[in-house]
Amino acid sequence: MSIIKNPTESALKKPHLNLAIIGHVDHGKSTLTGRLLLETGYVDEKAFAELEAEAKKLGKEDFKYAWIMDRLKEERERGVTIEAMHVGFETPKYFFTIIDLPGHRDFVKNMIVGASQADAALLVVSARPGEFESGVGPQGQTREHLFLAWTLGIRNLIVAVNKMDVVNYDQKRYEQIKGELSKILKILRYDVNKVPFIPVSAVRGDNIKVKSSNMPWYNGPVLLEALDAIEPPPRPIDKPLRLPIQDVFSITGAGTVITGRVESGVVKVGDTIVALPPAKVGDVRSIETHHMKLEEAKAGDNVGINVRGFERQDLKRGDVVGHLNNPPTVAEEIVARIAVLEHPTTIGVGYTPVMHVHTATVPTQIIELISRLDPATGQTVEQKPQFIKRGDVAMVRLKPLKPVVVERFSDLPALGRFSLRDMGRTVAAGQIIEIKPAKVEIKR
Amino acid sequence: MLKVDGVLGGRTGITDGEELKIMIQLLKKYRGYATTLISLYINGDRPIPDVLNMLRNEWSVASNIKDKTTRTHVQDALERIINALKGTAKAPPNGLAVFGGFHMEKPGSYKWVMYAIIPPYKISTYKYVCDTRFHTELLEDMISASSSVFGIIVIERGEAVIALLKGSYWEIVDKVEFFVPNKHHAGGQSALRFKRQTEHLAETFYKLVAEDANKILLQIPNLKGIIVAGPGPTKEDFLKEGGLDSRLMDKIIAIVPACCADISGVLEAIKASEDKLKETEYVKAKKLMEEVMYIAVKKPDYIVYGRDNVLNAIEKGIAKVVLISEDIGEDEIFKLTTMLRGKKIDLVVIPNSVEESLTLSKTFGGYVAILATPSWIIEEWENASQSLTQ
Numbered sequence A: 001m002s003i004i005k006n007p008t009e010s011a012l013k014k015p016h017l018n019l020a021i022i023g024h025v026d027h028g029k030s031t032l033t034g035r036l037l038l039e040t041g042y043v044d045e046k047a048f049a050e051l052e053a054e055a056k057k058l059g060k061e062d063f064k065y066a067w068i069m070d071r072l073k074e075e076r077e078r079g080v081t082i083e084a085m086h087v088g089f090e091t092p093k094y095f096f097t098i099i100d101l102p103g104h105r106d107f108v109k110n111m112i113v114g115a116s117q118a119d120a121a122l123l124v125v126s127a128r129p130g131e132f133e134s135g136v137g138p139q140g141q142t143r144e145h146l147f148l149a150w151t152l153g154i155r156n157l158i159v160a161v162n163k164m165d166v167v168n169y170d171q172k173r174y175e176q177i178k179g180e181l182s183k184i185l186k187i188l189r190y191d192v193n194k195v196p197f198i199p200v201s202a203v204r205g206d207n208i209k210v211k212s213s214n215m216p217w218y219n220g221p222v223l224l225e226a227l228d229a230i231e232p233p234p235r236p237i238d239k240p241l242r243l244p245i246q247d248v249f250s251i252t253g254a255g256t257v258i259t260g261r262v263e264s265g266v267v268k269v270g271d272t273i274v275a276l277p278p279a280k281v282g283d284v285r286s287i288e289t290h291h292m293k294l295e296e297a298k299a300g301d302n303v304g305i306n307v308r309g310f311e312r313q314d315l316k317r318g319d320v321v322g323h324l325n326n327p328p329t330v331a332e333e334i335v336a337r338i339a340v341l342e343h344p345t346t347i348g349v350g351y352t353p354v355m356h357v358h359t360a361t362v363p364t365q366i367i368e369l370i371s372r373l374d375p376a377t378g379q380t381v382e383q384k385p386q387f388i389k390r391g392d393v394a395m396v397r398l399k400p401l402k403p404v405v406v407e408r409f410s411d412l413p414a415l416g417r418f419s420l421r422d423m424g425r426t427v428a429a430g431q432i433i434e435i436k437p438a439k440v441e442i443k444r
Numbered sequence B: 001m002l003k004v005d006g007v008l009g010g011r012t013g014i015t016d017g018e019e020l021k022i023m024i025q026l027l028k029k030y031r032g033y034a035t036t037l038i039s040l041y042i043n044g045d046r047p048i049p050d051v052l053n054m055l056r057n058e059w060s061v062a063s064n065i066k067d068k069t070t071r072t073h074v075q076d077a078l079e080r081i082i083n084a085l086k087g088t089a090k091a092p093p094n095g096l097a098v099f100g101g102f103h104m105e106k107p108g109s110y111k112w113v114m115y116a117i118i119p120p121y122k123i124s125t126y127k128y129v130c131d132t133r134f135h136t137e138l139l140e141d142m143i144s145a146s147s148s149v150f151g152i153i154v155i156e157r158g159e160a161v162i163a164l165l166k167g168s169y170w171e172i173v174d175k176v177e178f179f180v181p182n183k184h185h186a187g188g189q190s191a192l193r194f195k196r197q198t199e200h201l202a203e204t205f206y207k208l209v210a211e212d213a214n215k216i217l218l219q220i221p222n223l224k225g226i227i228v229a230g231p232g233p234t235k236e237d238f239l240k241e242g243g244l245d246s247r248l249m250d251k252i253i254a255i256v257p258a259c260c261a262d263i264s265g266v267l268e269a270i271k272a273s274e275d276k277l278k279e280t281e282y283v284k285a286k287k288l289m290e291e292v293m294y295i296a297v298k299k300p301d302y303i304v305y306g307r308d309n310v311l312n313a314i315e316k317g318i319a320k321v322v323l324i325s326e327d328i329g330e331d332e333i334f335k336l337t338t339m340l341r342g343k344k345i346d347l348v349v350i351p352n353s354v355e356e357s358l359t360l361s362k363t364f365g366g367y368v369a370i371l372a373t374p375s376w377i378i379e380e381w382e383n384a385s386q387s388l389t390q
């Protein structure tokens, strides 16, 4: 018996939204996610009682809500989330897939994979003195996750100012945090007036489902209301099918299953599909979302697909599925516009960071600096610059050092935006302008 | 390195492995008419008169060669080598390698070549060979034995690579992939059973990686150290549960974070443990290129690039360090090596195996000089000399 209950059929009939929970390590993302599930009746009470007892026995009772999400031994031992976890839950209007993400800086890679599948993000920031400050500091993941969320095209944002119990529900602390975060959001071009800032306590349950009497000074929406008020982004259903693979596994007796979010197009049971770069072809046997069978999945749906003809060892995270008549593009070289966020010295030709694009992670080398652009107007200000540095916007030619699927940003934005990271930092964000495709032979 | 033209005195040797590697490449290009190319290795401190006697003896033996061209080529080569060595008391402490003979440009057309090399590492045996090619094996062994090897293990959940850093380059030599299920696969089955199964699989994976590491790394005699890298606690769990051989455990010099078990993770691991690897040519070259980039942005007056500017800076004596890319070709590298000999200027060849060599060749045209004084001094200098002559 799983601790999280499966959604009902009526819940799954609601419009779907994917929500990424982001923020600095230990700010309470998993705790808040666990709490949301608990408050909406998605946690099995008996299983939770067992988990509570186990946490208590190990002297980790304050992690009991987080453990609903954190299940790996190494996660529980260290009290950190390592892998993204997808769970279903509902508000009056929507069915949400919540993606609880790791905040630790070593796992930003996993964070990006999860956040790349999101329509909206819930940023969790701790109000505890010192914790908020390290999150927004130069090395902090509150700052980095916000930047990545913007880069990934997430425009729906909600901020939960968590651990309000620790600061005695102090309105001043809340206002201070709201003020400082608003500055960062403005730099990123978020419309601050449209971003709800909700003071909560994940542990005590304040302002999650019902308005808390501990914070009479707050008159905005509670968390569930804010989630219910999200405007769904447009779904590119009429574009070609693209499904970046998040995971592959095999189920004894059933065969190979791939999971991921359909970024564009529609896939139906019986369709013949191809996964690239490995160029494997298979037939869709069945489609599932949160244990419910579907006849088809369309842009925005988070699904598991059972494919006849796919073998687990042939495919991996980052491969992309499409239809044979319009297969995904494998890139040999990429021309991209990048904005340099942060770099200790300067970037020249030869620089080899990691490119994170949809669910793929691929080492990539800058092989040409084509031009430097005016960040405001996009006009070229210098041809063939020798190097670029922090604050610069430039057109560059990139060479992925392993085969990877990408698309032009103008065609399919979800597969055309990327970030570059190096030495544990996000160095740049980019959009793909042109692709020199690699030759790939697709055989049935 | 110097081409020998009669006298040995005042000569300095090849200073580093990089230079030696290029020399080896050049030597390999020469071909003799039949077995006429002479390779001579003289061990350190050996009396040269002793060597001359042996060579004279070889000269007499060669008079029995039937084919006239072969005979004259060999004897002529021996004479020239004898003449070059004459007057020297003993070989330098590191020894001397001499390569001499007539290179066959095309049948009937021959060019005399001779190189005397004082290598950066000690020659310990005396060896004389006459063949259709020069014998460079001894020099090559020297490079591989002298450059220490570092092992790099980058490990994530379910994925790991083992790489070796050898002198001026690194390579991934092994990749281990293993299925360790992710959290969401728990759906449906018992949470407890899933947990145990996952832990068991994680442990099996660590054991597989350790097995491979033991197999690969224990075989390397000149293994200097090991770096273990990866995201989060996985690397520590691997060290705890994997069963890496205790001899290898003792060699761990750094445990550092790295994003991914692939090329980028290896690059991050090297960068994060740079201080422990600074003796390797690879890291030396990388750090120098980093310095170049830094100066180029912060103190651009202290750098010139492009062949002409760099040669000019050398000539004017304001160059401090000269970096050249391997791409500019052996002949050009030799020219510069010769030119800088005796000058207080460091010459560094950035090997193509270093990622930033691309910056050097593409952005700087293959040549960069870091200057001791700002570059505008050259201009002032030229203006001043002009006004003097007016």
Ligand SMILES: Nc1nc2c(ncn2[C@@H]2O[C@H](COP(=O)(O)OP(=O)(O)OP(=O)(O)O)[C@@H](O)[C@H]2O)c(=O)[nH]1
Residues within 6 Å of the ligand: A023, A024, A025, A026, A027, A028, A029, A030, A031, A032, A062, A063, A066, A079, A080, A081, A082, A101, A102, A103, A104, A162, A163, A164, A165, A166, A200, A201, A202, A203, A204
């Ligand atoms: N007092 C108080 N403690 C909280 C609250 N929310 C979370 N915590 C505590 O903060 C610690 C970290 O909580 P997690 O939920 O694991 O944090 P996280 O953001 O998921 O951490 P990572 O996933 O590792 O980035 C735990 O000890 C929680 O009990 C809160 O509202 N009040």
Ligand SMILES: [Mg+2]
Residues within 6 Å of the ligand: A029, A030, A031, A066, A070, A080, A081, A100, A101, A102, A103
């Ligand atoms: Mg967590």
